Amino acid sequence: MTIAPERPQTGSLVEQFEYGLDAPICLTWELTYACNLACAHCLSSSGRRDPRELTTSQCEAVIDELQRMQVFYVNIGGGEPTIRPDFWHLLEYAVDHQVGVKFSTNGVRITPERARFLASTDYVDVQVSLDGATAEVNDYVRGPGSYDTALRALANLRDAGFRDAKISVVCTRQNIAQLDDFKAIADAYGATLRLTRLRPSGRGADVWDELHPLPEQQRELYDWLLANGDHVLTGDSFFHLAAYGEALPGLNLCGAGRVVCLIDPVGDVYACPFAIHDRFKAGNLLADGGFQHVWQHSELFTELRSPQTGGACTKCSAYDACRGGCMAAKFFTGLPLDGPDPECVKGNSEAGLAGARTVPAASQDHSRRTPTRNEPVMLTLQRQPPVSACAESPLAGFDPS
Amino acid sequence: MLDEAWAVSPSVALRPEPFGALAYHFGNRKLTFLKRPELVAVVESLAAHADVRSALLACGVPTEQHTAYAAALAGLAATDMIRKREAA
Numbered sequence: 001m002t003i004a005p006e007r008p009q010t011g012s013l014v015e016q017f018e019y020g021l022d023a024p025i026c027l028t029w030e031l032t033y034a035c036n037l038a039c040a041h042c043l044s045s046s047g048r049r050d051p052r053e054l055t056t057s058q059c060e061a062v063i064d065e066l067q068r069m070q071v072f073y074v075n076i077g078g079g080e081p082t083i084r085p086d087f088w089h090l091l092e093y094a095v096d097h098q099v100g101v102k103f104s105t106n107g108v109r110i111t112p113e114r115a116r117f118l119a120s121t122d123y124v125d126v127q128v129s130l131d132g133a134t135a136e137v138n139d140y141v142r143g144p145g146s147y148d149t150a151l152r153a154l155a156n157l158r159d160a161g162f163r164d165a166k167i168s169v170v171c172t173r174q175n176i177a178q179l180d181d182f183k184a185i186a187d188a189y190g191a192t193l194r195l196t197r198l199r200p201s202g203r204g205a206d207v208w209d210e211l212h213p214l215p216e217q218q219r220e221l222y223d224w225l226l227a228n229g230d231h232v233l234t235g236d237s238f239f240h241l242a243a244y245g246e247a248l249p250g251l252n253l254c255g256a257g258r259v260v261c262l263i264d265p266v267g268d269v270y271a272c273p274f275a276i277h278d279r280f281k282a283g284n285l286l287a288d289g290g291f292q293h294v295w296q297h298s299e300l301f302t303e304l305r306s307p308q309t310g311g312a313c314t315k316c317s318a319y320d321a322c323r324g325g326c327m328a329a330k331f332f333t334g335l336p337l338d339g340p341d342p343e344c345v346k347g348n349s350e351a352g353l354a355g356a357r358t359v360p361a362a363s364q365d366h367s368r369r370t371p372t373r374n375e376p377v378m379l380t381l382q383r384q385p386p387v388s389a390c391a392e393s394p395l396a397g398f399d400p401s
Numbered sequence: 402m403l404d405e406a407w408a409v410s411p412s413v414a415l416r417p418e419p420f421g422a423l424a425y426h427f428g429n430r431k432l433t434f435l436k437r438p439e440l441v442a443v444v445e446s447l448a449a450h451a452d453v454r455s456a457l458l459a460c461g462v463p464t465e466q467h468t469a470y471a472a473a474l475a476g477l478a479a480t481d482m483i484r485k486r487e488a489a
Contacts, residue, residue: 007419013434016420023416025423025432070416072425072432098414100430123427 014251017259020305023069024295025259026235028273031059031087032079032265033366036108038375039131040141041170041211044264044276045202046079047368052266056086058286062263063094065291073100073123077273079265079366082109088117095123102127104168106146107153115153115160127166127194128153133181137174141211143374154189165191166233170198173210176217179224183232194233195225197240199274200332200342203367205359207378208333218345219244240325240341243318254327257282257304261295269294271304274328278363311338318346334359402471402478403457408448410484415445424482431480440473447483 007019034049035042054062066074074094081087082105094101102125110118110126118124128150132138135147157165167186169175175182179195186193200208213221222241225232229249236250251259256272257280263269264276269291271280282298285291295301313324325341333342334357340348368375387397409415412428421435424444435441442460450456453474457467477483 013420013436016436019419021418021423070414070425072414072416072427073430098427100427123430 014253017251017253017255018305018307020258020301022296023071023292024261026075026255027066027071027261027263028075028077029062029263030077030079030265030273031081031090032084034083035078035080035106036083036374037080037106037143037146038368038372039143039146039203040207040376040378041131041172041198041202041204042367043199043202043204043274044077044079045362045365045367048366049079050266050366054265054267054286056089058267059086059090060093062267062285062291063090063097063099066094066099067097069292069295071099073102075273076101076103078104080106080108088114091124092121095121101125102166104129105153106142107150110153110156112156112160115156115162118157119160119162125164125166126157126162127168128157128191129168129170130182130185131170131172132175133178133185137178139376140174140378141172141207141376143376145374151185154185154191158189158191163190165189166194167191168194168196171195171213171221172198173213173217176213176221179221179228183228192231192233194235195221195237196235197237197326197329199326199328201274201328202276202362205332205362210378212343215345215347218343222248222345240322240329240343241345242321243316243345245321247321252321253323254325256280256327257301261301263291269298271300272328274326275331276364277331277360279331279360280328309338311336313338313340313348316340316346316348331360333357402475403454403467404452406447406450406452406486407474407478407483408486409444410481413482415441417441424477426480426482429481431482433477433480433482435477440470443470444474444477444483448486 030044032049032053033046035046038047081103091101100123104127107128118126130138130150131141138147169182182193198212222244225248238248239252242248242252260272261269262273267285269282269285270276282300283294285294288294310319310324313319327337329342330337335342335352342349342353413424413426416423421437422441424433424435443456446456446460450459457470462470
């Protein structure tokens with residue numbers, strides 16, 4: 001049992017946040033693990049519906065509790081949340097109970113009719129995922145056809161008069177060069193651009209080595225955010241880049257279990273949306289006395305709200321700026337939690353990444369067991385010429401030394 | 402400002418927190434933090450007093466701090482967390 005540390009009466013807001021709040025500020029609720037897509041980097045390894053998924057009445061009870069706790073808005077995601085037959089009902093139920101909704105979608109169910117409904121509601125924000133400014137880049141990770149689906153949804157929203165939809169982009173090695181193009185797409189649809197960090201969580205662990213931005217691209221991203229940051233949202237994603245010097249807008253702190261958490265489709269509560277793993281599970285809102293009890297009393301969250309040690313990072317001059325970076329990124333790359341972020345801009349994680357490390361096994365996986373017709377296949381044509389025209393062995397030319 | 406009548410905006414909700422309170426505006430969706438319990442008490446009592454000064458006095462804020470509180474309240478007014486009302 002961890003004893004909650006005594007909270008100081010003074011101190012900056014960030015210091016206060018490190019001791020946690022009575023209710024989260026930023027709550028993500030994945031409504032379902034079911035998804036029509038099978039994105040290569042899915043944080044929640046979604047695909048198949050979990051048979052234990054919360055029922056409609058259980059979801060309504062969660063919303064009632066959020067209203068009592070004065071959680072003023074919730075970020076709904078999945079999976080693809082609009083796949084749930086009761087999605088539109090739950091959306092209205094939340095808004096009617098003073099819980100505003102921002103939901104993430106790949107756009108598959110945003111028909112002209114739904115777009116008109118959304119344009120007529122208050123307190124609802126729509127966030128359409130797009131991971132490439134061209135179909136080529138987007139569909140490589142999100143699957144064939146997903147680019148057209150997203151743009152069709154954005155067009156439907158714009159034509160229905162929905163204002164200020166969000167276009168949510170996960171920044172990868174392949175799309176960092178497209179930041180200006182993303183901004184142009186957002187402008188064309190009357191939308192706001194939102195950039196977030198690629199996390200090695202869920203299926204992202206399998207593709208992180210290939211997709212995470214290279215060091216010079218991180219610098220490019222940082223410079224772009226400094227120049228354009230006022231009109232671009234980041235969800236505080238890039239606080240590890242603060243070590244370059246000037247802090248980016250936002251809190252610049254790891255909010256996991258302090259101001260942020262995640263409720264998954266079966267009611268499990270995790271410290272943050274990027275940490276769906278038993279190591280970061282605080283409890284279950286059905287089994288452990290409701291969401292408020294888990295948020296306020298779970299052992300994991302109490303531990304996360306205790307003063308953290310910076311470990312190897314404390315002697316780095318940038319520690320005050322980046323606070324050691326993202327806990328989930330470290331965990332899922334097998335790095336120590338009190339050491340540098342795997343994308344440390346000072347290069348302090350290079351030795352750790354090159355050395356012996358064990359990437360933790362996933363504790364749950366809802367990926368489809370068989371390939372679907374629109375699943376991304378991350379293969380490109382071989383760039384090296386064959387050893388000879390008739391060298392059929394797959395190991396031809398392989399030199400094990 | 403000290404001689405004007407103010408109140409919390411109708412679409413704003415205050416959530417108590419250990420450091421003070423969190424204010425959320427359902428209209429413009431802005432989130433603001435009231436970093437001192439004393440400021441929360443003042444904001445909550447604005448509607449019950451004829452002007453800001455009497456709200457401050459009723460909450461026991463010393464006169465020499467009134468200017469500082471007025472500045473904090475002006476910050477809240479900038480995002481419509483509190484609104485000027487017609488004096489009763």
